[in-house]
Amino acid sequence: MILRTSMPSPFGRMVKIAADVIGMIADMSVVSADTNDPNDNLRQQNPLGKIPTLLVGDDILYDTRVIFDYFDQLSMEKHGKSILFPGSGxxxxxxxxxxxxxxxxxxxxxxxxxxxxxxxxxxxxxxxxxxxxxxxxxxxxxxxxxxxxxxxxxxxxxxxxxxxxxxxxxxxxxxxxxxxxxxxxxxxxxxxxxxxxxxxxxxxxxxxxxxxx
Amino acid sequence: MILRTSMPSPFGRMVKIAADVIGMIADMSVVSADTNDPNDNLRQQNPLGKIPTLLVGDDILYDTRVIFDYFDQLSMEKHGKSILFPGSGxxxxxxxxxxxxxxxxxxxxxxxxxxxxxxxxxxxxxxxxxxxxxxxxxxxxxxxxxxxxxxxxxxxxxxxxxxxxxxxxxxxxxxxxxxxxxxxxxxxxxxxxxxxxxxxxxxxxxxxxxxxx
The missing domain is CATH 1.20.1050.10 (Glutathione S-transferase Yfyf (Class Pi); Chain A, domain 2)
Known part of the structure; x- marks a missing residue:
C-alpha cells in the first residue's frame, strides 16, 4: 500500500495511526503529496486532489472514512474482529x-x-x-x-x-x-x-x- | 425516523431516495430544517448544524454517509442483502x-x-x-x-x-x-x-x- 499525504494533514495522520493500530503499518509506504502543486500526480490519482489517498494494487481509495472502512475489513480478516468500529448494529x-x-x-x-x-x-x-x-x-x-x-x-x-x-x-x-x-x-x-x-x-x-x- | 433536511439539499434528497430504495420510506417523516437560522433546533441536534440529520429513537445520526451505512444495515436485516453497497470486500x-x-x-x-x-x-x-x-x-x-x-x-x-x-x-x-x-x-x-x-x-x-x- 502507498499512502499519499503530507506531514501536517490531520487526516493523513489518522490513516497512519489506524494502519499501526490494525498491525498493517509495515505494509504501507508514504509518498509525500502537495495538494497545492498542480504538477503533483495526486490530481491524476484522486480527481478531488485531496489527501489522504491510498493506492492498493490497481485500486485508488479515498477519502479518510473509506480508507478506515477498508482497514476495518483488513482488521476483520487479520484479527477476526473490528478495532476501529467495535460492536455491532x-x-x-x-x-x-x-x-x-x-x-x-x-x-x-x-x-x-x-x-x-x-x-x-x-x-x-x-x-x-x-x-x-x-x-x-x-x-x-x-x-x-x-x-x-x-x-x-x-x-x-x-x-x-x-x-x-x-x-x-x-x-x-x-x-x-x-x-x-x-x-x-x-x-x-x-x-x-x-x-x-x-x-x-x-x-x-x-x-x-x-x-x- | 425523522429526517431533518431542506428541499434543495442534494444530500437530503439522497437520503430520501435511499430510504425508498430499501423500502423504509413509510417509516420516515421529514421535518424541514433551516441551516441558516440560529434558532432552528437543528444546531442542538447536530452540533455541525448540517443536513441531513436523522433522528432514530434517542439516536441522532449524521452525515449522509453514516445514514447510508445505517440504511445498509436495515437493508441487510430486511432483505438479507445490501442494495446500496452490493458485493463484498x-x-x-x-x-x-x-x-x-x-x-x-x-x-x-x-x-x-x-x-x-x-x-x-x-x-x-x-x-x-x-x-x-x-x-x-x-x-x-x-x-x-x-x-x-x-x-x-x-x-x-x-x-x-x-x-x-x-x-x-x-x-x-x-x-x-x-x-x-x-x-x-x-x-x-x-x-x-x-x-x-x-x-x-x-x-x-x-x-x-x-x-x-
Whole structure:
C-alpha cells in the first residue's frame, strides 16, 4: 500500500495511526503529496486532489472514512474482529457518527485556515469564520457533556484516533484553543499518548510542546 | 425516523431516495430544517448544524454517509442483502470511493455557491472558485472515461443515487454544465429517472425542465 499525504494533514495522520493500530503499518509506504502543486500526480490519482489517498494494487481509495472502512475489513480478516468500529448494529453507526462529528469539526477548522491562506487580508469575511468556528465550539460542548475519558488502551476506535489528531491540529493551526471549551480533553490526550504507540512518531515536527507530546 | 433536511439539499434528497430504495420510506417523516437560522433546533441536534440529520429513537445520526451505512444495515436485516453497497470486500470499498468522489464534487460545488452567498461581490476570489471547479471537472473526466451506463434498475447503489442528485444539483445551482464534461450522463439520467420511483417526487420544485424530469 502507498499512502499519499503530507506531514501536517490531520487526516493523513489518522490513516497512519489506524494502519499501526490494525498491525498493517509495515505494509504501507508514504509518498509525500502537495495538494497545492498542480504538477503533483495526486490530481491524476484522486480527481478531488485531496489527501489522504491510498493506492492498493490497481485500486485508488479515498477519502479518510473509506480508507478506515477498508482497514476495518483488513482488521476483520487479520484479527477476526473490528478495532476501529467495535460492536455491532447501532454501536457501529454511533461510532461512525462520532467520527463524522470530528471530521466535521476539522472541515470547519480547515475552512477557517483557508480564509487566510487563499485570500488577501481585505477579502476575508469574519462572519464566515465565526460561522465555521461555532460548529467546532458546539461540538466541543457536546463532547464535554459526554465526560470523555480515554479507556481504549492500545486499541483506539476510529473516533478516538480522529479526536487526537483533531486536537493536535487545532493546536498546530491555532484556529481556537480547545482547552477553553473542553478542558478534560487534556488528560484524555495524556492517556491516549501513553497508550497509542504511533501517536508521537506521527506528530508534525514543528508543533508546540504539551504535556502529552 | 425523522429526517431533518431542506428541499434543495442534494444530500437530503439522497437520503430520501435511499430510504425508498430499501423500502423504509413509510417509516420516515421529514421535518424541514433551516441551516441558516440560529434558532432552528437543528444546531442542538447536530452540533455541525448540517443536513441531513436523522433522528432514530434517542439516536441522532449524521452525515449522509453514516445514514447510508445505517440504511445498509436495515437493508441487510430486511432483505438479507445490501442494495446500496452490493458485493463484498473490495467491491464495497470501491463503491464507497465512488460515493466519496460524488460527495467531494458536491462539496466543491457548494463552496462555489458559498463564495457568492456569504460574501459581498468585491470580496469574492476567482482563483478559489476555479480551484474548486477543477475538482469537479477532473471528476467528470474520470467518470466519462468509465463510460457510465445506468443498469441497476429499481436498485440503485449509493453512488448511483448520489450521482443523480449531484447532476440535478449542478443544474439547480448552475456552478457548471456537466453536459460539457460528460455528455453521456444525459442518457444515464433518463434511465435512472425511468427506473427509480422516488427520483421525480424528490426533485426541487423550481428546477429547470430536462428530458428526464
Amino acid at each position: 447501532m454501536d457501529i453507526i454511533r461510532e461512525k457518527t462520532r467520527l463524522a462529528r470530528v471530521i466535521g469539526m476539522l472541515d470547519a477548522g480547515i475552512l477557517v485556515v483557508y480564509e487566510s491562506r487563499f485570500r488577501p487580508e481585505n477579502m476575508r469575511v469574519d462572519s464566515f469564520v465565526e460561522y465555521q468556528l461555532e460548529k467546532v465550539t458546539r461540538s466541543f460542548a457536546e463532547i464535554k457533556a459526554e465526560h470523555p475519558v480515554y479507556e481504549n488502551g492500545a486499541a483506539p476506535t476510529a473516533s478516538d484516533i480522529a479526536l487526537a489528531c483533531a486536537l493536535d491540529h487545532f493546536d498546530y493551526r491555532k484556529q481556537l484553543d480547545w482547552r477553553d471549551h473542553c478542558p478534560s480533553l487534556a488528560s484524555w490526550m495524556i492517556d491516549f499518548s501513553n497508550a497509542v504507540a504511533s501517536y508521537k512518531p506521527t506528530l508534525p515536527d514543528d508543533i508546540d510542546v504539551a504535556d502529552w507530546r | 473490495m467491491d464495497i470499498i470501491r463503491e464507497k470511493t465512488r460515493l466519496a468522489r460524488v460527495i467531494g464534487m458536491l462539496d466543491a460545488g457548494i463552496l462555489v455557491v458559498y463564495e457568492s452567498r456569504f460574501r459581498p461581490e468585491n470580496m469574492r476570489v476567482d482563483s478559489f472558485v476555479e480551484y474548486q471547479l477543477e475538482k469537479v471537472t477532473r471528476s467528470f473526466a474520470e467518470i466519462k472515461a468509465e463510460h457510465p451506463v445506468y443498469e441497476n434498475g429499481a436498485a440503485p447503489t449509493a453512488s448511483d443515487i448520489a450521482l443523480a442528485c449531484a447532476l440535478d444539483h449542478f443544474d439547480y445551482r448552475k456552478q457548471l454544465d456537466w453536459r460539457d464534461h460528460c455528455p453521456s450522463l444525459a442518457s444515464w439520467m433518463i434511465d435512472f429517472s425511468n427506473a427509480v420511483a422516488s427520483y421525480k417526487p424528490t426533485l426541487p420544485d423550481d428546477i429547470d425542465v430536462a428530458d428526464w424530469r
